[in-house]
Amino acid sequence: MEPNTRDWPALMDLGTAGDYLALAPGSLLALLRREQVSPVDLGIKLRRWRRRDLDDLVERLPMTWVQNLRDDRDERTQCDAALAAVERRTVAARRRRDLKGDLA
Numbered sequence: 001m002e003p004n005t006r007d008w009p010a011l012m013d014l015g016t017a018g019d020y021l022a023l024a025p026g027s028l029l030a031l032l033r034r035e036q037v038s039p040v041d042l043g044i045k046l047r048r049w050r051r052r053d054l055d056d057l058v059e060r061l062p063m064t065w066v067q068n069l070r071d072d073r074d075e076r077t078q079c080d081a082a083l084a085a086v087e088r089r090t091v092a093a094r095r096r097r098d099l100k101g102d103l104a
Contacts, residue, residue, distance in 0.1 A: 012051060019094070021054060032057075
């Protein structure tokens with residue numbers, strides 16, 4: 001299940017962007033720097049990243065071992081398990097974000 005992009009803000013702080021991509025803030029910041037994805041300039045001392053820039057980043061990231069799994073059932077099973085784990089992390093991150101919103 002893929003989150004609807006309308007459920008996420010157009011501009012995200014580092015924590016929200018990390019939840020959106022299911023990455024820890026430190027890992028995300030390193031990736032953003034490496035891939036030269038800069039925050040937008042709001043004219044104040046707040047860093048925000050565009051959702052579409054994050055989506056573009058994901059689209060241009062290279063595929064790795066997943067591409068070679070077409071014929072190997074054991075590795076496909078491991079891949080499915082890994083993808084399911086990522087989906088669980090994404091759902092959990094969304095729940096944490098929603099709970100934060102309910103507490104505000």
